[in-house]
Amino acid sequence: MLWRLAALLILAAAPLRAEEVVLGLSSDKVAITATFDGSEILIFGAVKREAPIPETTLDVVITVSGPSLPVQVRRKDRQFGIWINTDMVDLDAAPSFYAVATTGPLDKVLSNTEDLRHRISIPRAIRSVGAASMAPNVDVGNFTDALIRIKRDQNAYQMRESAVVLDEQTLFRTAISLPANLTEGAYQTRIFLTREGRVVSQYQTVIDVRKVGLERWLFTMSREQPMLYGLMSLAIAIAAGWGASAAFQIMRRG
Template sequence: MMRLLLSLLLFLAAPAWAQEERIVAGMSQNRVAIDATFVGSEILLFGAVKRETPIPDSPLGVVIVIEGPEETVTVRRKERQFGIWVNTDAVAVRDAPAFYAIATSGRFDYVLSEEENRDRLVSIEETVQVIENAEVDDAEAFADALIRIREKEGLYSLAEDSVFLDQSTLFSTSVQLPSNVVEGLYTAHIYLTREGKVVSNHVSYVSVRKVGLERWVFNLAHERPLIYGLLSLAIAGFFGWAASTLFRFVFRN
């Protein structure tokens, strides 16, 4: 939310020359349906730079960020106590996105300047921040651990040089959503940069939802938990009985 307001503010405050180049963008899909056969999904992002003036001399950079819904995550650290490894310190990391994929048209720190990155919270490290915690003195390590674990699970990624730029006008990239993504509204930010400065940006949304049977089961489990629990039992009991009966029948013949 903060980021949305911030970018709106920046958009309004930006002088007219900054908008000489505008982004016209599209996506292969703006909703991802999670059904029983869902194994992940690939989103194709593409677009063009619209301009009324000649192409400036400085090279064009594109940064594309797809971000999942934010949640608070507790990160725990193990320590050896009495000879065994035990969870000791815990730090709550607020506003950690469930998914965060960055694709750029060149080296990240070359395409986007340090100041711009800090102002707009683009890189993973800028996005995942810990609140100051009195109990531990190395809270940063917990944020780093969160990033490391999520990168390993394919939920956070930085893919440099993966946005293809054609004649400084057309760009495209594809982002892989793994099968362990969570539901929610995902945002796709596109930043156009020159010499590390953002000259234009564009936001669009992707909705990731469960559908069909998956939706029904999920809703039932959360809205009618008792009925759901009894239903699970009934199914279990039925299968147990059916298998036993079937086997007796098979063995008798």
């Protein structure tokens, strides 16, 4: 297979170390166009060693993280027959997209200590340090869980256990599905090699996600020339309304 050949080629080209990741991507750039409806990135690589394979089992954990932004999470309760916002928590930073793929159950391939150190699991990737001090009477964990649930429903947060294929403790591969509503920016891609739950090696690279074509032109105009963008949007709305009205009049006469 092509991915296996590519992994062997990059393995041969890498410098020798005790045990390290040599990575390949099917694409390191994603173009968001007007017709973009999602994409899939194949992540593959190899483990290069200068010593015999250890007896302990090797596992691989891969994460892909989109740009992190502050997020405000609100809770609604029904009072007097209507739904109103009752509580609110500001999370310091949450990735716009986050995917974790592993060779096995996450709690088996990664210890809690290593998860805390490297912020690998989805809850660890969300930073909410300041939220507890800003809302001392609110359980921040419930709001974090709600955000994760919403993002999972949107396919923006993915936990893909046993989705990484590892051959002979050397060659690995997985595929990450990117949804249509991607945020533009650098998507940090990390690969961790673990043994008995401990990280023994890691590698990091970036997938660049950018708007192109008409999408890029409109996005740039909205940021750099907001007045012109607003006038153009208004003109398009007026023209569309006039066109619909004219078409309706013609249909009535016919």
